[in-house]
Amino acid sequence: MGRKHLAFKNDIDYLSILDENNKLDSELEPDIPKEVHLKIFRAMLLGRKFDERMLDLQRQGRIGTFPPIKGQEAAQIGAVALLRDSDWLVPAFRETAAELMRGRSMESVLLYYNGYNEGTVIAENQRDLPMAVPVASQILHAVGLGLAAKYRKTDEVVMTFFGDGATSEGDFHEALNCAAVYQCAVVFICQNNQWAISVPLAKQTHSETLAQKALAYGMPGIQVDGNDILAVYAATSEAVNRARSGGGPTFIECVTYRIMMHTTADDPKKYRSQEEVELWKLKDPLLRYQKYLQKKDILSESGYTALQEEVKQEIQTAIDRAELRMKELGDPLDMFDHLYAELPPHLQAQKAELARELASRVEENRHG
Amino acid sequence: MAKMTMVEALNLALRQEMEKDDSVVLLGQDIGRDGGVFRVTDHLIDQFGSERVIDTPLAESAIVGMSVGMAVYGLKPVCEIQFSGFSYQNFHQLENHAARMRWRSQGRLNVPMVMRAPYGGGVRALEHHSESREAYWAHTPGLKMVIPSGPRNARALLVSAIRDPDPVIFYEGKALYRAFREEVPEEEETLPLGKGNIVRPGDDLTIIAYGAMLRPVLEAAENLQKKDKIEAEVIDLLTISPLDESLMVASVKKTGRAVVVHEAPRSFGPGAEIVARLMEGAFYYLEAPIERVTGFDLIIPYFSREKSYIPSAERIANAARKTLKI
């Protein structure tokens, strides 16, 4: 009888190692080999540069609508950096940087945002799922993969991404609940970028943090400075190790910011102040990391310039290849491929129907 | 051969497929210890353990969403939604993912899963437990929609559905679960998806139906023969999507008359598509307008009135007579 405070086996921590003023908590500083640092930095840089370039292409009408990732590089790369090839990545739709690091080609990204099915193809060696647009629906696939991996008794880890808006979805709840119930190896990475299109976090949830939601599912949860690559890396490596060793799922809230618009079709000025954006620009993850690496002599001035040039080139080649590929692609009849393992009779008929129509169009063009 | 109810036959199919292929796993609510509320998975947990016969939290979206993940991983999940009336909570998982994964990944990934769900009325169940909404799934590109009509074909079709490389929605008529028994061979039997059956040959008209409607249809056919000397050809579709168009068209070309029967509401129901296909394929052979005998465009009423809602042998026979009057 009576009333007493209930203690839970998990608490919610906030983790920041390298703050916006580049103050470093060397106690917590993760021990990351030089080459890994460079790999991470390169991935972040590529993500940033590719994002910027795509915006130009979009403005030039060379690609369609796409969701920029600018500002979330650390929150993505810091997490996927810990995955092995045998692990699984289940992204939402604003994790381009992460996908590229996992091996998705920039062409595929360009093809996708140019309206080609070929843009969601997953490379043969890659164990990832294609990006998922319906918010939060993909989180359950991660749990399914985790459950399967558990049934097959492997040490594979599944990492899934979603935004702050997704935490309001039923699938988010069902996924975290099931993952905890089955204790499968899933790491939930929430990209809390403060905005779900026009809805700010305050209107998305009344919780002080998103991380605390983990408590309800009986799984460890942590909030990290999502623009602090070291914090994201440290928190994720803890989660990944736990998962890999059979310790079950973890929920990581990366506090970051969507510097750009929701998609290129969106105008944020309509719902948020420029001051807020400017404030966050000061917390830029890439710059912060760059300074850190330079201070640690991992990245030299000249090295940085070279790297920029290299990345720029890489992007250009990708764009050229993509545009070349697009010329080859685009036989409308391809839309009938891969719906079923075998095309059923009624679809064969419909495909033939379209083929006839296209043929006649060609005729018309020839005659007039 | 042993005589089995549809419940026992489905159980046999699941057991044998699980014995043959360790990538087959089951998940759903109450399917473990309880053996499913209709006992379709009875005792499977004893044989295969809780890692393969997985009791899930009460979360339809999770059941299907996790199945998608497991299927992508390379397993063959067979999930049970306790009643099809609750499968709308996992609609997006089927529509947005299960149905599209192969297409989105250009064949690199596929979802060889089966979603089993009891459907239909006639068992005096409470509300939300008697719907027939197969049209939703038949309307979704990328899914296959299968509805058996008896123990033997239920077993054979479920085996095929499990082995099919694409996602299959498998509706089981509640009214059929224990309605009658049939000889079901112990040795493996499969039926091709997308192929219907002529269960009763005839020359005067064609009655097209599936699932629980087969029983009233066959009863009607008997009466037509006895009372009116009318020989009705009865087609059991077995698969709603993809439709066995050639079978239906060939039959109607022969008989010149058709009645389409389903329990689902009429407007935009499977009958609408079936009739359209017949118009496209057999228009010049028709001697009378095609009749539809279906549920009304209503929510299926609570069970005190359901008998009047569900097509009866009499309604079916009258529709047949009507087509023959012309």
Add this chain to the structure above:
Amino acid sequence: MVMGDMEMNTDLLVIGAGPGGYGAAFRAADLGLDVVMVDPIPRPGGVCLHKGCIPSKTLLHLTELIIDARQAKKMGITFAEPQLDLAAMRAWKKQVIDSMADGLVALAGQRGILLIQGLARFESSNTVRLEGAEFSRIHFKHCIIATGSRSLELPGIPFSAGSRIMNSAAALTLPDIPKRLLVVGGGYVGLELGSVYATLGSEVTLLEREKRLLAQVDTDLVQPLQRRLSGLFAGIHLGVEPDSMLEHDEVVDVGFKLDGKMEQHCFDRVLIAIGRIPNSDDLGLEHTKVQLDNRGFILINDQLKTADEHLFAVGDVAGGVMLAHKATREGRVAAEVIGGRNSGFDALAIPAVVYTDPQISWCGLTEQQAIADNVSYVTQKFPWKYSGRAQTMGMTDGFTKLLTEPKTGRILGVGITGRNAEGLISEAALAIEMGALAEDLALTIHPHPTLSETEAEAAEIFQGSPTHMMPSPKNSV
């Protein structure tokens, strides 16, 4: 089932899985019908297997061993007094029942018969509603009602589990060996179970309201048994029935009149065996066209069909002699009629056996029935004291009796009292069914020395010259 009613359709529904029910179900399945059998007891066998014939015969076999062992004393072999281990005896009995019940389950399964545990009540001439089963309703083309019968209670004294006032089923569970047991009812159940308990050490008193035991059996057949029982039982009171019965924790007080004056007696247990009533009252038969007679038996014709064309009734619930083997035959006939065969129940001789020591068995015409229907007959009696085999066993107080047609000598009925009468009666039944003459029986060579000879010798009496006794002058030839 959590939601809704599960319904099932079948050609033939059999209600009751006793000898009548499973007899019918098995035959029907063999004729290709789709059969479902419903019974509240999980495994087939009914009262006969689970709380009737089989358990009682198991116990009677044990007591027969005791009797023989005692008998052996005057033949020169003395056994020690038997040690009773009731638990072991119950286990033995259970094992016998289990092996038979499992056998029936297997036979049903191999025939594709669906066994459902539950209570069925008619909703109409084509449907029953089930209680306590996975199914809620069964639609059938035909139904065979084989619900059997239950022990009759004394007015105002209902049977209850654990009560000291027992019915035969309770007595067969062998709760203990009461010091003083009162058996109410001098029918075969009372006599058989009375003998069991008496032989196992109870002091048995028997009340029978009639002036004689085994009212339906010819008196001469009962005599030897009555002599034996008057030694075995503490008291046999004929024309007496209990006037009061009061159960206490330890004992039962029973009041009854002996030669006009009321007496109070105290017993440790009481067995009520005053007959059986048909289980036709709780079946929802009011929803069908079935007609009952004034005692609740279902009216049927010789094809076992009731007044309702869809419904048949067999066994105890359909009246006639309440015996398992009669029920089984009726079940098979009903199944054949439903299967489209032109079958009918026309048995001339339904053998009956009382498994006491000595045993009594009879079939076909009895003398009292012959007199009642004034059928002309002559009897031939062969006393077992002339039988070599009976002598060797020291079982000489018994006899074999034929009832024959005076002119032709056609065998109309046979009655036997003595050891192993159960085995001897079948030959008699065959003879009657075949329309055999006494001569046929006499001319059929019987092995010597066996008790079966007594039947042949009785037949020879009709011929006028039995081998092992002197012919009576009047009908010698």
Add this chain to the structure above:
Amino acid sequence: MTTSFRLPDLGEGVHEAEILALPVVPGQAVREGDVIMEIETDKAAVEIPSPYTGTVSEILVQVGDMVVVGDVLITFTSGAAEEAAPSPIQKNQPKAEAAATGPEPRQEQKQKPVPASPSTRRLARELGVDLHEVSPTGSGGIVTREDIEAYAGRKSIPESPAETSKTPPLAAPTAIPPAPDRTTLPDFTKWGDIERLPFRSIRRATARQMTSSWTQIPHVHCQDNVDITELEAFRQKHKTEIKAAGGRLTMTLFAMKAVATALKNYPYFNASLDLQTQEIIIKHFFHIGIAVDTENGLMVPVIRDVDRKSIKELAIELDGAIGRVRAGTHSREEMQGGTFTITNAGALGGSHFSAIINHPEVAILGLGQGRMQPAVVTDERGRHEIVPRLIMPIVLCFDHRVVDGADAIRFLRLVIDALEDPDELLITMI
């Protein structure tokens, strides 16, 4: 107890009848054999004698009703236990089921059991034999298996329901399902007065018979002409003496004799096709049916053993038969058993026509009216000239499943030759 009298199976595929008269009334006492009703079947009008002695308790039909075999027509109160119609028919008749009341008491006490072994009793039951009727040959009056079989042999027993239900009576007209009539008739009264008459008995029988024949049999027709100038002369010469003898000497008679001869030469025309057993049944008797037009409609009396009778005998017999069918006093038997049919439209003035085979026969011969026509005749010296001759159209319609055209031509040739040359005819007659 009450006993119901059902329309008995009159055989020959007769399955329904029209009530013509009901001479009895409820309450009336009848003795076995008394006429209790008059009915008309497809084949003939028949008087039905009472199978029981008792009192008429209820009459369930009226004059003019169409009743089906097994229908309950009259109920009697009597001691009779046995029912009139054999059980198989009751089974097929729902009405009969309805009429059946509660279960009768068990037989046991009814009568003293007849000594017979259980298997013998089972056989008796299945053959529908009442043991009490069987005279026993076994020792001490026991009924043996043989006794039952012998008895069953004498009285033809219906099969047990199990079997009958298996084999549908293919030969019976009912076996051919009339194609569902999908045409609803217009309302004729819009254009004038109409009258609706019952479509029954002989009219309906004819319709059914013709439909079945026409739909089942691939008909082929061979048309030809016969020069009957000589035959007609012969007929004129002899008709008076035949008339004196009480017959009429018609062309039909000559045709009958000619056909009988042809049938002997071509037995496949004297056959029936058994589809069930996939056999052709050749008949070794020559009973020829003659189509007769009566006011009730078409009737076909059968003249037996045409091959063995003289023209005179036939003339008398045929005339009698025609008289009876027109008066409706003929018996059912004389309408049955035909192997071939002749229809003569000549008397009515018809010339060329085709005929429908009288199923289950396989051929029919039609005669038209003989008319004087110009004909080319060639004399022995080979000179042709046109002379008036009496020419009769003739048509042979046959079942092409059983016989072929060539044989048909030969058959017809034989008939024609016989008719064209009376001497030839007379010779073949002998």
